[in-house]
Amino acid sequence: MLxxxxxxxxxxxxxxxxxxxxxxxxxxDYVSGKPVDSRVLEAMNPYHREIFGNPSSLHLLGDLxxxxxxxxxxxxxxxxxxxxxxxxxxxxxxxxxxxLALKGVCFRNQNKGNHLIISxxxxxxxxxxxxYLEKFGFKTTSVGVDKYGLVNLDKLEKQIRxxxxxxxxxxxxxxxxxxxxxxxxxKIAHDHNVLLHVDAVAAEGQIPIDVQKDGIDLxxxxxxxxxxxxxxxxxxIKSGTMIEPIIQGGGQERGLRSGTENVPGIVGMGKAAEIxxxxxxxxxxxxxxxxxxxxxxxxxTIDHSYLxxxxxxxxxxxxxFRFDYVEGEAILLGLNMRGIAVSTGSACAAKRLxxxxxxxxxxxxxxxxxxxxxxTLGKYNSEEDVDYLLESLPQVIDRLxxxxxxxxxxx
Ligand code: PMP
Numbered sequence: 001m002l003x004x005x006x007x008x009x010x011x012x013x014x015x016x017x018x019x020x021x022x023x024x025x026x027x028x029d030y031v032s033g034k035p036v037d038s039r040v041l042e043a044m045n046p047y048h049r050e051i052f053g054n055p056s057s058l059h060l061l062g063d064l065x066x067x068x069x070x071x072x073x074x075x076x077x078x079x080x081x082x083x084x085x086x087x088x089x090x091x092x093x094x095x096x097x098x099x100l101a102l103k104g105v106c107f108r109n110q111n112k113g114n115h116l117i118i119s120x121x122x123x124x125x126x127x128x129x130x131x132y133l134e135k136f137g138f139k140t141t142s143v144g145v146d147k148y149g150l151v152n153l154d155k156l157e158k159q160i161r162x163x164x165x166x167x168x169x170x171x172x173x174x175x176x177x178x179x180x181x182x183x184x185x186x187k188i189a190h191d192h193n194v195l196l197h198v199d200a201v202a203a204e205g206q207i208p209i210d211v212q213k214d215g216i217d218l219x220x221x222x223x224x225x226x227x228x229x230x231x232x233x234x235x236x237i238k239s240g241t242m243i244e245p246i247i248q249g250g251g252q253e254r255g256l257r258s259g260t261e262n263v264p265g266i267v268g269m270g271k272a273a274e275i276x277x278x279x280x281x282x283x284x285x286x287x288x289x290x291x292x293x294x295x296x297x298x299x300x301t302i303d304h305s306y307l308x309x310x311x312x313x314x315x316x317x318x319x320x321f322r323f324d325y326v327e328g329e330a331i332l333l334g335l336n337m338r339g340i341a342v343s344t345g346s347a348c349a350a351k352r353l354x355x356x357x358x359x360x361x362x363x364x365x366x367x368x369x370x371x372x373x374x375x376t377l378g379k380y381n382s383e384e385d386v387d388y389l390l391e392s393l394p395q396v397i398d399r400l401x402x403x404x405x406x407x408x409x410x411x
Pocket of ligand 1: 098201
């Protein structure tokens with residue numbers, strides 16, 4: 001059963017999903033969604049009823065929400081080393097932040113250029129925003145990655161043109177967990193007077209991010225990915241960066257994101273950021289130990305198993321495998337029947353059943369990509385969860401391989 005690591009961290013009741021006595025329930029799909037930390041819920045609660053005022057109101061009921069939003073802005077700024085909390089704009093989530101970053105920079109600076117560069121392994125939201133911008137005359141170049149998912153820096157630099165406005169690269173990849181050399185990428189971008197946007201959704205709260213030291217101009221954050229509520233996110237916009245708002249209205253968030261502030265959500269994201277800053281190091285160390293046990297045991301004990309992504313430059317919670325002669329979806333269903341929730345790639349593309357563009361970009365063949373499985377751990381996982389996974393996974397794969405016509409006879 002999913003268990004809290006200690007008293008103040010108990011996990012939400014998974015209600016009807018629980019089938020006591022039949023199987024354990026083990027969640028290893030933290031990249032797709034995280035339970036909200038109970039301390040975050042507690043911090044948000046008063047802002048639904050007692051402190052419900054609109055921050056734009058001039059009367060006394062508007063004051064407390066303003067203070068709460070500004071405290072949250074400071075906590076989010078602190079998490080990523082921003083110089084000034086004013087550099088944080090709250091949004092409805094990572095997709096909106098990515099839209100604001102890419103469209104905002106392109107539309108505001110179209111007199112200077114019309115070109116942007118993304119990596120071949122960006123989240124689908126980045127890829128689709130770049131495609132959309134082509135309707136307005138912008139051009140996108142997608143830069144390839146090596147077999148580990150690392151952006152090729154030489155190729156990146158060669159793709160920069162005089163009309164390039166922006167480079168957008170993920171801090172770490174949400175599927176294979178590879179951590180990109182952001183500082184080096186920033187140097188390349190700035191040497192050519194190009195802005196750098198970084199989607200930090202997969203990395204935030206797991207590894208330290210410092211926008212000043214890393215040289216980042218715009219950074220996308222999502223609240224749920226640090227155990228905050230859904231429906232909130234933020235975009236860091238370095239002071240002085242020219243950006244056009246994409247939502248027009250009442251001029252909230254210094255005119256960069258109109259619409260009445262989601263005060264409870266913002267307070268929740270602020271609390272989640274404060275907790276992440278304090279506990280990230282110890283949580284990540286514990287999670288990485290479990291993750292390493294999974295990787296080492298799987299590679300040692302399951303024949304024809306391989307690790308996708310980088311062996312060391314990877315997020316502490318990510319274990320991404322490829323198995324010959326079996327489909328990732330079949331493994332997922334087999335584990336699901338035993339109460340273990342995992343993924344085969346990005347939840348945003350899970351229902352399309354197409355091979356992951358991330359795995360294909362790392363050079364895998366379609367059939368190899370289809371044999372992949374993504375396990376992402378989180379702060380509510382325990383060593384017992386790992387024991388149960390490591391007992392179940394070889395059994396599921398063995399059974400599937402026995403049934404598979406692809407398995408060589410001698411297997
Ligand atoms: N970027 C990355 C790297 C993601 O993994 C996701 C999905 N969690 C998003 C952006 C979009 O997030 P959301 O659907 O919460 O807006």
